[in-house]
Amino acid sequence: MKYLLVGLGNIGPEYADTRHNIGFMVLDHLAKKHDVSFDTGRHSFVTEFKTKGKHFTLVKPTTYMNLSGKAVAHWLSVLKIPAEQMLVITDDLALPYGKLRMRAKGSAGGHNGLKHIEETLGNNEYPRLRFGVDSQFSKGRQVDYVLSPFSEDEKIDLSTHIEKAAEMSLSFGTIGLERTMNFFNK
Numbered sequence: 001m002k003y004l005l006v007g008l009g010n011i012g013p014e015y016a017d018t019r020h021n022i023g024f025m026v027l028d029h030l031a032k033k034h035d036v037s038f039d040t041g042r043h044s045f046v047t048e049f050k051t052k053g054k055h056f057t058l059v060k061p062t063t064y065m066n067l068s069g070k071a072v073a074h075w076l077s078v079l080k081i082p083a084e085q086m087l088v089i090t091d092d093l094a095l096p097y098g099k100l101r102m103r104a105k106g107s108a109g110g111h112n113g114l115k116h117i118e119e120t121l122g123n124n125e126y127p128r129l130r131f132g133v134d135s136q137f138s139k140g141r142q143v144d145y146v147l148s149p150f151s152e153d154e155k156i157d158l159s160t161h162i163e164k165a166a167e168m169s170l171s172f173g174t175i176g177l178e179r180t181m182n183f184f185n186k
Contacts, residue, residue: 002055002079003173004086005030006072008113010147011045011062019133020065020146023089026131026165027058033166042078043071054173057081068113069120083126087172089165090114091146095132097154098161102129102168102181127177131165 007023015021031038031047038045038060045060057079061071076086087102090113095101105125108114118124137145150158164184171180 001053001173002057002081002085004057004059004075004079004081005169005173006059006061006068006075006086006088008065008068008088008090009060010064011060015147017149018147019091019150022091022131022133022162022165024060025162026089026129026169027060029162029166030056030169031058042074044075046075051170052174056170056173065113065116067116069116069118072117073120083121083123084177085173086126087169088114088117088126088128089169090128090130091133092130093133093135093142093146095130095134097132097134098157099132100129100161100165100168101132101185102127102172102177104177104181127172129165129168129172131161 005027007027009015009021009024034049036047036049038047043061043063045062046057048055048057059071059075061068063070076083090111094109104127106128107124108118168180168184
């Protein structure tokens, strides 16, 4: 069984450790843990590994956040993976920092990466893992906030949250969406 894990983010060193790049950070953690490296692929950096009899392809779109759907559509097509076997990992301003929530489908919630995926696929029926980054910004400062690094206080347990998000991502493929949501979504 094949699964596609898509971590949303922006390429370039200026975005590397920002809240908006949490999807990239989770996939980097998984790649390191499974001793694989990303190669340049069409519209993305890509790598793959097998674990517990499942094949995972990890994709970090290089299209920048607002055009993430290009990479998603390409890899779903090339790998012949149905959208329900894809998990999109993204930041979420509506959730408290570190809160993780997996869903089978849902709205883009104002997230430009999710909006583009929805537009490209023609629906919002694909699983996603939302990583809470909170909303500690003043009116009109949302872009600055998501494109800024995590605070020193947040960095204290950031690796723990990333590890849990990685665990949830693998669980999605190994035990399934419903069981993963039941176990992790609290």
